[in-house]
Amino acid sequence: MKNKVILVTTDQFGKGDAELGKVVMENFFTLLKQREELPHAIFFMNHGVNLLTESSLVSVHLKELAEKDVSLLACKTCVDFYKIEQKMTTGVISGMSDFVELASQYEIITIA
Numbered sequence: 249m250k251n252k253v254i255l256v257t258t259d260q261f262g263k264g265d266a267e268l269g270k271v272v273m274e275n276f277f278t279l280l281k282q283r284e285e286l287p288h289a290i291f292f293m294n295h296g297v298n299l300l301t302e303s304s305l306v307s308v309h310l311k312e313l314a315e316k317d318v319s320l321l322a323c324k325t326c327v328d329f330y331k332i333e334q335k336m337t338t339g340v341i342s343g344m345s346d347f348v349e350l351a352s353q354y355e356i357i358t359i360a
Contacts, residue, residue, distance in 0.1 A: 249285045253354040255347070256296035259304065261359060273299070276359075277309035281316070288354055289319035291347050292339065296359070297326045300339040311338045321346060 260269025261276055280286070290313070292300060299306045300322055314320050321342035327333050333341065350356075 249283060249287045251354055252287045253350045253356050254287050254290045255356050255358045255360075256290060256292045256299065257294045257358065257360045259295050259298045259306075270305075273359075274305050274309070277306050277313070281309050281312045286313065286316055286318050287357075289321060289350055291321045291323070291342070291350065293323035293326050293347070295326075295330075297322045297330060297332060300337065301332050301335040302337050303335065307337045314338050323347070 258269075259273065260266055261272040262269050290310075298304060300310060300320065301307060310320055320339035322336065322339045324341045324343055327336070327341055
């Protein structure tokens with residue numbers, strides 16, 4: 249995982265029932281944070297930026313990943329669109345140019 253960047257574009261894992269998707273997303277990050285080898289970064293865009301807010305159960309797990317030196321980057325355009333900057337509990341606001349740079353250096357795993 250250390251040579252990978254996870255791109256998160258939604259607040260739920262998979263298509264189908266939204267509540268189930270949110271539970272599966274929480275399970276994913278619960279298991280990810282327990283791994284010895286972690287991704288280099290996680291980039292959040294579109295509706296995925298909402299995972300970094302106080303209203304998301306996933307934000308607790310993301311804080312733990314940040315404490316383990318995983319970069320959590322939020323798309324500025326998306327944060328501005330959803331007006332959530334003041335609600336973010338973790339992560340750093342970043343630009344698409346940062347994601348393009350990451351994509352040139354690391355394998356991207358997309359959760360859409």
